[in-house]
Amino acid sequence: MTYLTKPKLHHPTLQKNKVGYTRRDYEGKISTLCAGCGHDSISASIIQACWELDIQPHRVAKLSGIGCSSKTPDYFLGNSHGFNSVHGRMPSVLTGANLANRELIYLGVSGDGDSASIGIGQFAHIMRRGVNLTYILENNGVYGLTKGQFSATADAGSKSKRGVVNRDAPVDTVSLALQLGATYVARSFSGDKKQLVPLIKGAIAHQGAAFIDIVSPCVAFNNHEGSTKSYDYVREHNDSVNRLDFWPTRDAISIDYQAGAVIDVAQHDGSVLRLRKIHPEYDPLDRVKALNYIAEHQAKGELVTGLLYVHPDAEDLHAHLNTVDTPFNQLNARELCPGAAALAKINAALR
Amino acid sequence: MKPTDIGAPDYFHKVVDCQWACPAHTPVPEYIRLIAAGRYDDAYMVNWQSNVFPGILGRTCDRPCEPACRRSRVEDAPAGGAPGAAAKEPVAICRLKRVAADNKADIRARLPAVPKKKNGKRVACVGAGPASLTVARDLAPNGYHVVLYDGDLKAGGMIRSQIPRFRLPEEVIDEEVGYILGLGVEFRAGKRVDSMKALLAEGYDAVFVGSGAPRGRDLDIPGRKEAAKHIHIGIDWLSSVSFGHVTKVSKRVIVLGGGNTAMDCCRTSRRLGGEDVKAIVRSGFEEMKASPWEKEDAMHEGIPILNYLVPKEFTHVKGKLTGITFEKVAAQYDADGPNRGRRRLMPTGEPDQHFECDEVLVAVGQENAFPWIEKDCGIAFDQWGMPVVDKITLQSTLPRVYFGGDAAFGPKNIIWAVAHGHEAAVSIDKFCQGEDVAKRPPPMVHLLSQKMGIHEWSYDNEVALDRRYKVPWRDPSQTLKNIKVEVEIGFDRATAFKEAERCLNCDVQTVFTTTKCIECDACVDICPMDCISFTVNGEEADLRTRLNAPAQNLTQDLYVSSTLKTGRIMAKDEDVCLHCGLCAERCPTGAWDMQKFLLQMTHAGPGCRSRAPKREPVAV
Numbered sequence: 015m016t017y018l019t020k021p022k023l024h025h026p027t028l029q030k031n032k033v034g035y036t037r038r039d040y041e042g043k044i045s046t047l048c049a050g051c052g053h054d055s056i057s058a059s060i061i062q063a064c065w066e067l068d069i070q071p072h073r074v075a076k077l078s079g080i081g082c083s084s085k086t087p088d089y090f091l092g093n094s095h096g097f098n099s100v101h102g103r104m105p106s107v108l109t110g111a112n113l114a115n116r117e118l119i120y121l122g123v124s125g126d127g128d129s130a131s132i133g134i135g136q137f138a139h140i141m142r143r144g145v146n147l148t149y150i151l152e153n154n155g156v157y158g159l160t161k162g163q164f165s166a167t168a169d170a171g172s173k174s175k176r177g178v179v180n181r182d183a184p185v186d187t188v189s190l191a192l193q194l195g196a197t198y199v200a201r202s203f204s205g206d207k208k209q210l211v212p213l214i215k216g217a218i219a220h221q222g223a224a225f226i227d228i229v230s231p232c233v234a235f236n237n238h239e240g241s242t243k244s245y246d247y248v249r250e251h252n253d254s255v256n257r258l259d260f261w262p263t264r265d266a267i268s269i270d271y272q273a274g275a276v277i278d279v280a281q282h283d284g285s286v287l288r289l290r291k292i293h294p295e296y297d298p299l300d301r302v303k304a305l306n307y308i309a310e311h312q313a314k315g316e317l318v319t320g321l322l323y324v325h326p327d328a329e330d331l332h333a334h335l336n337t338v339d340t341p342f343n344q345l346n347a348r349e350l351c352p353g354a355a356a357l358a359k360i361n362a363a364l365r
Numbered sequence: 366m367k368p369t370d371i372g373a374p375d376y377f378h379k380v381v382d383c384q385w386a387c388p389a390h391t392p393v394p395e396y397i398r399l400i401a402a403g404r405y406d407d408a409y410m411v412n413w414q415s416n417v418f419p420g421i422l423g424r425t426c427d428r429p430c431e432p433a434c435r436r437s438r439v440e441d442a443p444a445g446g447a448p449g450a451a452a453k454e455p456v457a458i459c460r461l462k463r464v465a466a467d468n469k470a471d472i473r474a475r476l477p478a479v480p481k482k483k484n485g486k487r488v489a490c491v492g493a494g495p496a497s498l499t500v501a502r503d504l505a506p507n508g509y510h511v512v513l514y515d516g517d518l519k520a521g522g523m524i525r526s527q528i529p530r531f532r533l534p535e536e537v538i539d540e541e542v543g544y545i546l547g548l549g550v551e552f553r554a555g556k557r558v559d560s561m562k563a564l565l566a567e568g569y570d571a572v573f574v575g576s577g578a579p580r581g582r583d584l585d586i587p588g589r590k591e592a593a594k595h596i597h598i599g600i601d602w603l604s605s606v607s608f609g610h611v612t613k614v615s616k617r618v619i620v621l622g623g624g625n626t627a628m629d630c631c632r633t634s635r636r637l638g639g640e641d642v643k644a645i646v647r648s649g650f651e652e653m654k655a656s657p658w659e660k661e662d663a664m665h666e667g668i669p670i671l672n673y674l675v676p677k678e679f680t681h682v683k684g685k686l687t688g689i690t691f692e693k694v695a696a697q698y699d700a701d702g703p704n705r706g707r708r709r710l711m712p713t714g715e716p717d718q719h720f721e722c723d724e725v726l727v728a729v730g731q732e733n734a735f736p737w738i739e740k741d742c743g744i745a746f747d748q749w750g751m752p753v754v755d756k757i758t759l760q761s762t763l764p765r766v767y768f769g770g771d772a773a774f775g776p777k778n779i780i781w782a783v784a785h786g787h788e789a790a791v792s793i794d795k796f797c798q799g800e801d802v803a804k805r806p807p808p809m810v811h812l813l814s815q816k817m818g819i820h821e822w823s824y825d826n827e828v829a830l831d832r833r834y835k836v837p838w839r840d841p842s843q844t845l846k847n848i849k850v851e852v853e854i855g856f857d858r859a860t861a862f863k864e865a866e867r868c869l870n871c872d873v874q875t876v877f878t879t880t881k882c883i884e885c886d887a888c889v890d891i892c893p894m895d896c897i898s899f900t901v902n903g904e905e906a907d908l909r910t911r912l913n914a915p916a917q918n919l920t921q922d923l924y925v926s927s928t929l930k931t932g933r934i935m936a937k938d939e940d941v942c943l944h945c946g947l948c949a950e951r952c953p954t955g956a957w958d959m960q961k962f963l964l965q966m967t968h969a970g971p972g973c974r975s976r977a978p979k980r981e982p983v984a985v
Contacts, residue, residue, distance in 0.1 A: 017820045017950070018820075018826065018827050018945065018947065018950070020891065020893050020947065021827075021828040021830075021893045021943055021945055022830060022893075023439050023440065023441070023828060023830070023893055023894065023943060024441075024893060024894065024895075025894045025895045025896075025914040025941060026438070026439075026941065027914055027915055027917070028895070028914070038893075048953065049887060049950065049951045049952060049953040050883070050885040050887045050951070050952065050953025050954070051885075051887070051953075052885065054887060054890050054891075054951075055885070055886045055887070055890055057890070058886070058889075058890040204886075205884060205885065205886060207886065231885070233883075233885065233953040234953075237883070245883050245884065245885060246883075246930070249930075249931060
């Protein structure tokens, strides 16, 4: 936490992107989280990803629930739309917003309490429905705002700062998302921006339900010996299956790799996800195998990270519902209420 | 790269760009903070310790600190780049110094006491200019009997004779020279030293030569002799004005030369009746030796500066000067060969230009002159007639004779003279105590955490975005009429505070402790200038390209930690760090701390004598 506003001055070589903004223009207010919080690194990664994607800030809507994680949308994209909703209810508010205006880029920011405890039902359904969003779960395994009780994602056997050992089974949000039909599922670590930033970019470009579980150490309550969400523990047990290079178009690809060393996934919007294999046998296009792989490695105490699953031809909520291309909020009265003649026609069709 | 040894006195010193650039290494941010706090006496004393003449230098210093100031590297370029718009500018360090001098109360009680017991050593200083006065100030409180000789009746040297009163009022000189003479220094006024041999014969333990560069260079072109009555050497003329021997000048004056003396000649002429005064220089306007602000001040007073004109002939009618003929030249740069990039002034072939005038002031440089030092007295001179002087100890080939100021290495400026004075005083002290003058202890360095509370520092770490404030000027209608009316008024206290707040406190250093770092990236994320990176180690040239923002300024160091847990290192580019302390505020473990670096230069006295403990590198 800092009291001062970050000075406006910047490095002389600070670049502008295609839409004329510097990375600093994507910042928000000064963070009031604890010093060293992993969430601040995630905010910095979102800033970096949006800058690199040349996103116009007014085209982004960031929604969140309650908790340390859910405070963070105030600390990035200060010129974007924001909605701080009720605890665990971000998914339904976001679904509504997405239905009303399908043209915005939706960022759902949540935490382990917000998504895996009070909001687990909401989380399940937004994944199921395939709402086009980037769901970022800032996962630290504790309730930081209430002084560090275990959350539902805390691993069995991990120790709290007070020395209490957790006996409950953890909710694995990545497996959950895979089972529920999310079409872009990744896990990363707040302390590894090189992995995280491309994953966020790929998720934003993905036209469907994209979910990233980001292990984000709570420096105040969960960064000690015995914790499985500490900087040290995650670094020691991080098992990355691949490295993602995000390319906005196929033409933009400027680095060649040996055949077989990479998997290219073309997305709907023309972007290409190039995955540099770390585990050669890992196939991120196979959902069932992915689930198995994660379960197997989890049993060994490893934290599987990287882009775990992607469905290149994902469909979203609007496709499921067969809605019109024009955002609802742009439809006017004549289109929404076509009149008695149109109604008569519909009624006739049902007779 | 090897981990940075932050215990080396130079490492953090270099980060304080202003202090590093100052020949006397004045702790600039320290006194600027004191000014902001309204502690003018303390600010003055900090200055007085290191540069001896705060009031004088606050008006006349050549300010090597300002071009070095980090502020000018971190400000945004002005919007639209409109000419005259506030550009990226350094803190007005020099004029803040004057604020301390102007606003202080009586500080005489804080000056060193005149020692009751002398140490029996006698030191003669030739010339009573800034270099000699500094030697006297450093030695007298240590019990030395210092004798200053000067041909003039008042001490001050070129400060008094060459700097016009409208830039530096006489009271300021009297005050600050007086502080030194009040330390029990003997001043032999009007006693010019004519023979080194005779001086040495008087049995002084050491002699310091601070006689300046007293001879103005002449211009030997046709018409010089014939029109001699109306052609004067700039520094001699300025000195005659200072002492009241010259009170008038003709209406049309041409000043030849492009240094600060030339600018002073121009501006003095404007005040003594010169209506059409111009400066004409050989080189291009940009390459002129005068400081940019002195050129501006001259032009502000309606003095045009014409460039690329080489004087060819003084025209005259029966000994009455009518003007000067100039050849037009252009700058050409050697494309290759041994002197690649060297500038030559080549005639353009255009017809010569003639400028009419009634009087000419020649300010084309100064020379040293030592006609009074006998060739056989043991002091060696080089082929250019300069004494052979050790660059560090300032000792000549005769061990008990030392040189400093312009007399040592040719014309420089007051602040260099002061720096030489300090060093020569150390040498003389060591010499008189029977020690090796070459063995000089390094300066003392203090690093002190500025942490006061969780987010509280003992310095104002919020970065002000204000642009540099202009020093107010008196109306030209007043200043051009009277040569004694000072042009600059100086900052008032409120403006001084605002200008002081522009200082980035570069002496409050970011100190990193590797063992405490958990590599959470918090400092990387918060740093407004992208100074901090965590990456794998490498050679410096390679590392500089791999940081979060490229470290292109090779004059600025990289601060590199030892290897961290993940095998990476922390590398911080010192170049554009705002010293805002946000890294330390965001650091959860205190791996970053803001620590004030205070440098104590080794001055004459017990501190400069043999101690020199062996120093181990400080692990980070």
